[in-house]
Amino acid sequence: MTAFRTDLPPEATYPERHPDAPEPGAELPPHYVSCFGCGPGQPHGLHLRIVAGEGLDLSATFEVTADHQGAPGLAHGGLLASAMDEILGQLGHITRMSCVTARLETDFRRPVPVGSTLCLAARVDGVAGRKLYASGEGHLGAPDGPVAVRARALFVQVGLEHFTTHGRPDELDAIRRDPSMITHIGDYTLNP
Numbered sequence: 069m070t071a072f073r074t075d076l077p078p079e080a081t082y083p084e085r086h087p088d089a090p091e092p093g094a095e096l097p098p099h100y101v102s103c104f105g106c107g108p109g110q111p112h113g114l115h116l117r118i119v120a121g122e123g124l125d126l127s128a129t130f131e132v133t134a135d136h137q138g139a140p141g142l143a144h145g146g147l148l149a150s151a152m153d154e155i156l157g158q159l160g161h162i163t164r165m166s167c168v169t170a171r172l173e174t175d176f177r178r179p180v181p182v183g184s185t186l187c188l189a190a191r192v193d194g195v196a197g198r199k200l201y202a203s204g205e206g207h208l209g210a211p212d213g214p215v216a217v218r219a220r221a222l223f224v225q226v227g228l229e230h231f232t233t234h235g236r237p238d239e240l241d242a243i244r245r246d247p248s249m250i251t252h253i254g255d256y257t258l259n260p
């Protein structure tokens with residue numbers, strides 16, 4: 069059987085919780101105010117509120133509304149994948165790695181009706197150099213409810229140049245004018 073490309077490589081290690089990681093129980097700050105997944109300033113976004121766990125783990129709730137439909141009255145799978153991408157990516161807050169998604173695998177196990185609450189859980193599985201491996205689930209109705217979606221992902225740590233090289237100048241300029249629009253994960257800043 070072909071191995072998933074998100075399978076942990078033999079050289080992966082399980083890191084310590086970073087001393088600067090948010091306290092267990094603390095709500096994570098949005099990493100970017102206009103982020104589709106977590107940004108409070110993004111009117112079309114998911115507005116996930118993500119909470120740090122005791123270890124290398126996070127939880128969140130996703131309220132599924134009529135705006136998230138694919139089939140009548142049911143959530144769109146791409147939206148569910150987006151929610152998983154967001155919570156998995158935010159594990160970088162716990163390891164203090166500023167990462168982007170390189171690969172995201174999702175299994176859709178049950179339909180998710182509009183009006184339901186999806187309780188998301190995510191954890192670090194290991195780190196190998198710049199690569200962070202993570203997995204998570206979305207449970208229907210309660211943290212121990214039936215699993216509706218599972219995801220595994222590989223994130224790759226990037227430096228500031230990833231965003232300054234590829235990002236649109238308008239948004240980068242806005243952040244230079246108001247650095248509070250982003251939460252710094254690494255020790256870099258957009259201001260020269």
Ligand SMILES: CCCCCCCCCC(=O)SCCNC(=O)CCNC(=O)[C@H](O)C(C)(C)COP(=O)(O)OP(=O)(O)OC[C@H]1O[C@@H](n2cnc3c(N)ncnc32)[C@H](O)[C@@H]1OP(=O)(O)O
Nearest residue numbers: 073099153154157158160161166167168169170171224253
């Ligand atoms: C705390 C922060 C909170 C952030 C939350 C954010 C949540 C949302 C996250 C996102 O949605 S980010 C947006 C979607 N992702 C992207 O736009 C990333 C686009 N891809 C890239 O920019 C580059 O492909 C990437 C930075 C991921 C990698 O390019 P690099 O040139 O830096 O590295 P390279 O290609 O050498 O890959 C590094 C390692 O990862 C491996 N790799 C890269 N892509 C892979 C892939 N798709 N599958 C498996 N392995 C992969 C690659 O084989 C290699 O392994 P080795 O180190 O063992 O040689």
